[in-house]
Amino acid sequence: MEGYASICLGLxxxxxxxxxxxxxxxxxxxxxxxxxxxxxxxxxFYVLLGILKHEGKLDRKPGYYPYSLNRRTTKKSRCLNLGSYNYLGFAASDEYCTPRAIETLKRFSASTCSSQVDGGTTSxxxxLEECVARFVGKPAAVVFGMGYATNSAILPVLxxxxxxxxxxxxxxxSIVNGARGSGATxxxxxxxxxxxxDSVLREQIAEGQPRTHRP
Known part of the structure; x- marks a missing residue:
């Protein structure tokens, strides 16, 4: 409508x-x-109910748009999963993992509802961090709950x-935001x-620090 911002971008x-x-x-x-x-x-299956005529209100231009409706059936299809975060298969019922997951949920609940710093650390x-440290042969390790937080939080420390x-x-x-948050060039x-x-490396080594050009 005239005088109002578009609800969505053209793209x-x-x-x-x-x-x-x-x-x-x-x-x-x-x-x-x-x-x-x-x-x-x-x-x-999708049913084409007809053509919806639009008069140009809001952000759309006047014209005709297809109007369809999703209708579900009682049938199911067995499909190969190629797009899930279930990398290790723990989401499925497993004779080893499932009982232990249930036991852990009963003991610790589904979430601590807090970051580790704010009181969310459990045994x-x-x-887990001690186990990871032993596995990689290091004195200590830090475990993050998500990959985005790992990159965005660790880079400013390094x-x-x-x-x-x-x-x-x-x-x-996540790497881009971590790099920006570090304050580094x-x-x-x-x-x-x-x-x-190679050319970027050579250029930066030759020019040095911004403004001062120190090494």
């Missing part, structure tokens, strides 16, 4: 109208089993102002291009 609107509405049968497919290596997917955290980070152009956003090289990495 988002283009994706929804031109792509998602045409391939939405590939998404939103509920599963009816544990997300194991194989799982059951509820079969569904399991300490035991390097700070006056340091240099040379980062791959396709590094994950950041230079980016083209992904999988050793020649560009």
């Amino acid at each position: 988002e609107d283009f994706y929804t109208r031109r792509l998602y509405l045409r391939i939405q049968d590939c998404f939103g497919r509920p599963i009816s089993s544990a997300p194991d290596a194989w799982f059951d997917v509820v079969d569904a 399991l955290h300490n035991e 390097i700070g102002k006056g340091g240099l980070i040379i980062s791959d152009s396709l590094n994950h956003n 950041i230079r980016v090289f083209q992904h999988n291009t050793p020649s560009h990495l």
